Amino acid sequence: MSADPLSRVFAALADPTRRDMVARLASSDATVGELAQPYDMSVQAVSKHLRVLQDAGLVSRTTDARRAPVQLEAEVLDLMTRWIERYRRQAEDRFRRLDDVLDGLPDRAGRPEIATNGEAS
Amino acid sequence: MSADPLSRVFAALADPTRRDMVARLASSDATVGELAQPYDMSVQAVSKHLRVLQDAGLVSRTTDARRAPVQLEAEVLDLMTRWIERYRRQAEDRFRRLDDVLDGLPDRAGRPEIATNGEAS
Numbered sequence: 001m002s003a004d005p006l007s008r009v010f011a012a013l014a015d016p017t018r019r020d021m022v023a024r025l026a027s028s029d030a031t032v033g034e035l036a037q038p039y040d041m042s043v044q045a046v047s048k049h050l051r052v053l054q055d056a057g058l059v060s061r062t063t064d065a066r067r068a069p070v071q072l073e074a075e076v077l078d079l080m081t082r083w084i085e086r087y088r089r090q091a092e093d094r095f096r097r098l099d100d101v102l103d104g105l106p107d108r109a110g111r112p113e114i115a116t117n118g119e120a121s
Numbered sequence: 122m123s124a125d126p127l128s129r130v131f132a133a134l135a136d137p138t139r140r141d142m143v144a145r146l147a148s149s150d151a152t153v154g155e156l157a158q159p160y161d162m163s164v165q166a167v168s169k170h171l172r173v174l175q176d177a178g179l180v181s182r183t184t185d186a187r188r189a190p191v192q193l194e195a196e197v198l199d200l201m202t203r204w205i206e207r208y209r210r211q212a213e214d215r216f217r218r219l220d221d222v223l224d225g226l227p228d229r230a231g232r233p234e235i236a237t238n239g240e241a242s
Binding site: 004006007008010011013014015016019022023025026027028072074077078080081083084085086087088090091092094095 | 125127128129131132134135136137140143144146147148149193195198199201202204205206207208209211212213215216
């Protein structure tokens, strides 16, 4: 697995079980045993998944004890959305400008300027 | 690699070169050759990365030709942010409620109700 932080976070969430764990930890802290309950999986397998999430900084544990609660580190999710949103917005702005150009084409002579609606809700 | 769409997208972005390609395609379409230029990488290696992005639905190409432009499919990024934001918000709301409870603790007797400021900017 790649060493940079963002690659680790994306890789950690590239697994449905780990995403499910994150989803459950978003609503409440849980012990490893509690996390393991709904899955047809050994506590060891769950611990392995947790270690991947922990290495990515997505969850934290105060100790390694089984009964220690696992906590979600929500600000790491922020790191991802900032990355994604930056490029999504950039791409969308580009497509919007392209649409504006295409909209302007048929009556280009009559309407040289396209009205831009800056405050779309 | 897991078969579900969200796992494929997260896995595709768990690589710095592929994230860089997405970042560049956000600002303009590019051919495989153009995409390969800044990397110390063969066109074949770049094509391999592109195939991972394509399988995840993040980019599209009209043909397999080298000179056909590669386009970013920005709405797939939306799928990720919706997933992430849902749990980030849930976790943050939970921490905020916890903070409110902790804030209320020292003078619990004097101030049974905590003023909630719903419209924080």
